[in-house]
Amino acid sequence: MSYEEYLSYFQESLLRQFGDHLAVVLLSTLLGSIVGVSAGILVRHQPGPREIVLKVAGTMLTIPSLALYAVLIGILGLGWPPVLLALTAYSLLPIIQNTIVGLNSVSTSVLEAARGIGMGDKARLLRVELPLAWPVILVGIRTAAIILVSTAALGAVVRGPGLGNAIYAGLNSIGSSVALYQVLTGIGGVVVVGLLLNAIFFALARLTIPSGIRD
């Protein structure tokens, strides 16, 4: 079987795996952003809870995903759910960290002016602190997404979505004529997902960062 034959034969499932891979990364990054940014906002001024939250998020990153999946299968079964949960957990550290750094680096004179003209806590957070911290937060979210692109490939061990399935299938059939095709296509696809994500985040930065604070 030639590579062209392999591609045309598996085209449909490869495209689906590519789409799933992108989707699972984006979805878990989104969930991680909601959880991580909220957590960062809550703990930014309290050194105690801040350390605890960062430690917990850091520890999650050190758990090998195979071990994590072994535990999660028992709770969530196979397929998307354990992968989504694991990836969300892995995304938290860079997002929380950058949220805290971004918010705490907003200039004190800007905050004082905001207080001085009568902005309440909520208005100040939404209209001043978050917009000014946004470029830093966005970098954290992008870092998380890029980490997840490769981590997501391992989701195939719990029958999760994505290009890990192609790689996994190749590894399981080493010696067969398509094994190398499968592994290389899977890896190539993961790289393309990564490039695509970079482009998405570049566009997102252009669209969401006001030109007054873009450098």
Added chain:
Amino acid sequence: MTETLIRLEQLSKTYPGHSVPAVESLDLSIPDGEIVMFIGPSGCGKTTTMKMINRLIEPSSGRIVIAGEDVTSIDPNELRRRVGYVIQQVGLFPHVRVSGNVGAVLRLLKWPSDKIARRVDEMLDLVGLDPSQYRDSYPKQLSGGQQQRVGVARALAADPPVMLMDEPFGSVDPITREHLQDEFLRLQQEIRKTIVFVTHDITEALRMGDRIAILGERSRVEQYDTPPNVVARPSSDFVANFIGTNAGLRALTLMPIDRQTLVPPPAEREGPRLVYDEDRPVGWHLSDGQATTRIQPLRLSAQPVLADALNQIVSSQAPSAVVVDDDGQLLGCVDMSAVRAAVAGAAGNGDRSDLQMEAASGDGSA
């Protein structure tokens, strides 16, 4: 004396963990429409005192009354929207255009957007920035001086009766600072706000203030008076030290020349002689055989001060400075005796105990 707009009553602030209060039992009345300068050594509590007026710092005890209303326990955000606030670092919102910065308070007050847009343009005009050129700029595109103008426009947008200014011109270069000061004084002629202005620069205090509150430790009011009175009659050594050794020269810049100051030109027969051109004084003939020294007479309508007279005397080497009317006709001269008298008063060579009592009993009315 004008009516009091802001009254601080027994105002105290003790920071948590400190045994000594930063501000202790301060009583102060700030008249409507005046600029009151808070000045004092660093750490004296002048900024703390100012920030208690809009409750960026909550007082530990005492009352703040603005226009008859006790604002000590109302919603602080409500209060702050009624009190303009300008700080040294300006604190413009860098992610928002000039229009958004100037309109920030108006948005909080929920003005309709077309009204905000009109008001923003009005404010930019008021502070000398062309709206069509600047309303869509971001703060980083402006110079330091322009940024502070936007800061002032933001503080004035909701037309608050009271403005608090915390060393607003402290971070620009001296030339821009002087320019902004002049411009602000002109603006104040129009808007007549009641302004509390914190500074550590005595020159700025004397120049800008209708009244100066010289604060000692724990914001104790050492003297509260008009600039000429503070210079001429410092109430204590603390104040005298604070004003500095060149108080005499400073006094000259504060003392206007009026018709009472003027004396006739020196007798014509001997010594220096005033030279006229078509009845208008143009110079001095200082001694026989010397050419005429040309001068630029002071116009009384331009509100000259004694320092201007001294400057003319020194640069022309004539015995006195010449003051004319708008037509250039001689009104009279200012001689060194007037200058000396002013300096002597300022240096405290006169009978000070007498003056002190006068300053204390008058509560600084001038």
